[in-house]
Amino acid sequence: MIQNLLTTSEAANYLGVSKAFLERDRWAGARVPFIKIGSRAVRYRLSDLHDYINKQVRLSTSEIA
Template sequence: MLKQLLNTKEAAQYLGISKAFLERDRWAGARVPFIKVGSRAVRYRLSDLNDYIEKQVRFSTSQTVAL
C-alpha cells in the first residue's frame, strides 16, 4: 500500500530539499501545504507534494510566475 502521509523528513527527501526548508516554510506561510495531526504532528500528503512540484515548473530562470 502506498503511504499517503509523509512526515517532514520523508517529505523533504521526496522533494529533494532540506527538512529545515520545510520547517521554515511552515513558519513563514507554507507554500508547501501540510496537515497538523493533533497538537504537534505535521504531515504532508503525497498529492499536495506532487501539486507543489507541478506549480514550480518554469520555462525561464527569470520567470517568477508559472504559466
C-alpha cells in the same frame, strides 16, 4: 479515500530539500501544504507534494514565481 501521509523528513527527502526548508516554509506561510494532526504532528500528503512540484515548472530562469 486514504492517502499516504509523509513525515517532514520523508517529504523533504521526496522533494530533495532539507527538513529545515520545510520547517521554515511552515513558519513563513506554507507554500508546501501540510496537515497538522493533534498539537505537534505534521504530515504531508503525497498528492499535495505532486501539486507543489507541478506549480514550480518554469520556462525561464528570469520568470517570476
